[in-house]
Amino acid sequence: MQITDIKIRKFFDEGPMKAVVSVTFDDCLAVHDIKVIYARDRYFIVMPSRKNPDGTYRDIVHPINAEFRAKLENAVIDAYHVQRVAAEHDEAEAAENAVII
Template identity: 50%
Template sequence: MEITEVTVSIRDEDKLKAFVNVTFEDCFVVRGMKVIKGATGYFVSMPSRKMNDGTYRDIAHPITNEFREKVERAVLKQYKEEMRKEGLPPDPDLTSY
């Protein structure tokens, strides 16, 4: 499955760095992904819903590690590009994307 579009909306919060929508094969979109800066670096959080017991459950997520990594690479690469376009300083934790 090919990723055909990644749209990033930059946020300047402590951990939440961006909201992201990803389109697959020009026919399916997943909205509400997030770029998060955690203790060990950046990661992509899948869209989730708060359950009655207070926990969160993903609404959509990759099934294989390979596809998760593919999505994460594409999202973080586009996040880095959007930061550059907005004139924001590059983050050294994003050098590999």
């Protein structure tokens, strides 16, 4: 299974959650609401989950083995960094080009 697209849906500046991401596999399956978290001096991902009646959370979808989890996590975090830098560049460029009246 190949990762064919990664879209950062939303960035967050405050708190440990840094982004919400959608990942497409083999151009035929999309997984939405993967979260990029920064905590304990490292980035990691949290798969989409739902809250059970007892207050615990259960993943809706998740990697079955450590090898694929590492591949997915690395790809998502790399895409987060690339797209975050691009978004910051676009914001800075827009600010430079703003016309003050």
